[in-house]
Amino acid sequence: MQNAIAKTLFIPLAARLYATQKFPEYFHDDVILRLREKIPENFMKISSEYEMLASAARYHETDLMIREFISAHGVCNVVNLGCGLETLAFRIDDGQAKVYGIDLPEVISFRVDSLPVHKNETLIAGDMFDMQWVERIQRDLPTIFVSNGVFMYFETAKILNFVADLKKNFNNAELVFDATTRWGIHCANFYVSRIDKDLAKMHFFVQNPEEFARRCDCKLARFAHFFTTAREMLRKKTKFSTRLLMAFVDTFDLAFLLRLKIS
Numbered sequence: 001m002q003n004a005i006a007k008t009l010f011i012p013l014a015a016r017l018y019a020t021q022k023f024p025e026y027f028h029d030d031v032i033l034r035l036r037e038k039i040p041e042n043f044m045k046i047s048s049e050y051e052m053l054a055s056a057a058r059y060h061e062t063d064l065m066i067r068e069f070i071s072a073h074g075v076c077n078v079v080n081l082g083c084g085l086e087t088l089a090f091r092i093d094d095g096q097a098k099v100y101g102i103d104l105p106e107v108i109s110f111r112v113d114s115l116p117v118h119k120n121e122t123l124i125a126g127d128m129f130d131m132q133w134v135e136r137i138q139r140d141l142p143t144i145f146v147s148n149g150v151f152m153y154f155e156t157a158k159i160l161n162f163v164a165d166l167k168k169n170f171n172n173a174e175l176v177f178d179a180t181t182r183w184g185i186h187c188a189n190f191y192v193s194r195i196d197k198d199l200a201k202m203h204f205f206v207q208n209p210e211e212f213a214r215r216c217d218c219k220l221a222r223f224a225h226f227f228t229t230a231r232e233m234l235r236k237k238t239k240f241s242t243r244l245l246m247a248f249v250d251t252f253d254l255a256f257l258l259r260l261k262i263s
C-alpha cells in the first residue's frame with residue numbers, strides 16, 4: 001500500500017485477530033481468521049498483550065453502541081469511515097442495518113481481493129473528507145458513523161470541518177470515534193514507530209471531551225473508557241502488567257470512545 005495511513009490498517013487487524021484467538025469470550029470475529037496470512041509479521045510480533053487489547057477494546061465497545069443504535073432506530077445506516085479491513089457488517093449481521101464502508105481506493109481494492117462483502121454492506125472507494133460519498137447513502141434514515149483508528153492521523157481543524165460537513169448532510173445522526181489525550185498521542189506514535197518507522201504519525205487528540213463536543217456544536221452522548229468491560233470480563237485471564245496498564249489508562253482517561261449526537 002502506498003498511502004502511509006492506509007498501511008496502518010494492519011495494526012487493528014492484528015489486534016482483532018489476536019483477541020479472537022486469545023480472548024474469544026471478549027471479542028471474536030470469524031471472518032478475519034482467513035486474513036492471517038495477509039498480515040505482515042512485524043505487525044503480529046511486536047505488540048504486547050496490553051497493546052493488542054488496547055486496539056481490540058475499541059471494537060467490543062463500538063459494537064455495543066452500534067447494536068444499541070439499531071435497537072433504538074430499526075432500519076438505519078451504519079457508516080464505517082476509514083473502514084480498512086474492519087468486518088463489522090459480519091459481526092452485526094442485522095437485517096435492519098445498511099452498512100457502508102468508506103476507504104481510499106487502494107484499500108477498497110485490497111479489501112475486495114481479500115474479504116467477502118456482506119449482503120447488507122456497500123463499499124465506497126474515495127476520500128471520506130470530500131463528502132462525495134454522501135450521494136450514495138440514503139440520508140433520510142437514522143445514521144451512526146463509526147471511525148476507529150482514523151481521526152488521530154489528521155489535524156484537529158480537519159476533523160472539526162468534517163464533523164460540520166456531517167451535520168450539514170445528515171438529520172438524525174451520531175458519530176462514534178476513538179481518541180486519546182496529548183500525552184496518549186506521544187505514546188501511540190512511539191508504539192507505531194516501533195512497528196515501522198515509515199507509518200503515518202498521529203496528531204489529533206482530545207484533552208477535554210465536553211469541550212470538544214461544544215467546539216463541534218454536538219451533544220456528548222457517551223464517554224466510554226476503553227477497558228471498562230475488558231477489565232470486568234477478562235479479570236485474571238490477562239497478565240498482571242496488562243491489568244495494571246488497563247486500570248492506569250482508564251483511571252487517567254488516556255484512551256476512550258466518544259459518542260456524539262451530531263444532528
Ligand SMILES: C[S@@+](CC[C@H](N)C(=O)[O-])C[C@H]1O[C@@H](n2cnc3c(N)ncnc32)[C@H](O)[C@@H]1O
Nearest residue numbers: 006008009012082083084103104127128148149
Ligand atoms: C488504522 S486504519 C483503521 C482501519 C479500520 N477503521 C479499523 O479499525 O480496522 C486507518 C484507516 O483510515 C483510512 N483512511 C485514511 N485516510 C482516509 C481518507 N481520507 N478517507 C477514507 N479513509 C481513509 C486508511 O486507509 C486506513 O484504512
